Amino acid sequence: MLVAPEAPPRRVHITEVGLRDGLQNEPVVLATEQKLALARALIAAGVREFEVTSFVSPRAVPALSDAAELVAALRDTPGLHLSALVPNLRGAERALEAGVDSVVLFVSASESHNAKNVNRSVEASLAGFEQVARRLEGSGVALRGAIATAFGCPFEGNVPVQAVEDIARRFAGLGATHLSLGDTTGMATPPLVTERVRHLHQAAPELALTLHFHNTRGIGLANVMQGLALGVDRYESSIGGLGGCPFAPGASGNIASEDLAYLLGEMGIDTGLELERLIDASRLASELMGRSLPAQVSRAGPRLALSDGDSVPTAEGRGT
Template structure:
């Protein structure tokens, strides 16, 4: 095991969002049994935390119309932590009934993206969360919060740090012990990751802060590296780099789980994940969606994977 880079945590915890964020915008419905197959492959690679589905209107997100069936396939497994994204009370009730370990509530830090994403103002979204929080408390189900467009909005540009901090405080006050900063638009940079994490730390004592990056501009892993330098231990990623918000222009996928796991392990940060099995799961994900995925490690393999000399031609001259 490599020694962690100075200032880095010894261990990081990954939440796999491919079954939800990765598949949600796929135009062709992935059969329920194939989604379940993919989750089993990811479990086999060592993943234990999943944002496994979302209880949203099937008219808005047809890919998630089998949310209850997917969640039911893993219900009752004590070794897994299964969360479901919910936009409203109806979705929360369905997720609780289906056996979710935690409900993920989400709102954007920018007004315009929130209107596009959920057709509600930010104030209306936050007001609605109070009712869901009461419902969750009564059922014993945990609450988690996601702040979309935390690092920038495709319609407004930069998002004020104060807006993100205020939203995080509101989540904290609703009892959320895990809050994700979502780079929905791929506008994060290492510099603004450091700035925002440092601004949030004083108001989120006792709260697990997670980082969720998209690789739209090719710096997703660099942003994760910046978070590591500040001691962040929770990250969300998607197998093969699946995904991209359907309500963002020119959106591309999340950082790939296998790429993130590779970077972490090669930086001396333990993940308890099997890279070869992650690569196999990424190849399965590629098969399910019927196209090449952007993950890099699934193509190149581990760093120390060698090849026979006679497998490569020798230069002439």
């Protein structure tokens, strides 16, 4: 069932995941200084919330092997909230030592993807999270949860909403305050968004939901519209549309930060982001990656970005 957007949130919080999800699956591995240059461009555009890296095995994800150095270089920047994904207690220890503001524990809603992603069963992952939660007590570092394949699995197909609820309840029991629903391979649709969000609003109302869409099948922003209609005011996006999961076939890029900011701005929704500077950051990302990125607004510009008529050829003849 679709929901007509009548009164979307007046303010939306956008977490930039380009430095983590955006880079983990790219063949080009950026140096730490290059990542910092991109981070500074994003900060200049108004970005204040970053999922900045992941404390996973450097052998599994070489692009994120500088996680500690990156956090250390950014953690004293005023006004930033730096979160990092961690798969287990060892990753959490490294994240705490580096100085993150929040730790994001992630698990897949499907057994097959969790086995590919972290080489564990879902239950083994959740059991290990209890150690992390105890370690975070009194540290001042917040605990957040993330569920991958929350809208479908590339190996198993449909994922029951009950599986998502069961994991959400476990996160709530661990003391998590936020929960991100990850559309790992772009399998979300507006009806699925409605089903999952409504279900979790009832089953785990203490969790603030964040929606993380990929644009694999071209409806990432349509899913955002549906989330807005349901009152969801937190989204994750990646500059330029970078991204994808190295352990999921067909997991192309996230929704682009500049495309999302453009959509929300045209709806009169405040994000605190400056679109022109986001476009500058996207162009820097494209330059660093050595290729064009899939974002639309970076190529076309804002709606009222006008062209010089004298530079455009005029058609010859009268036409038909």
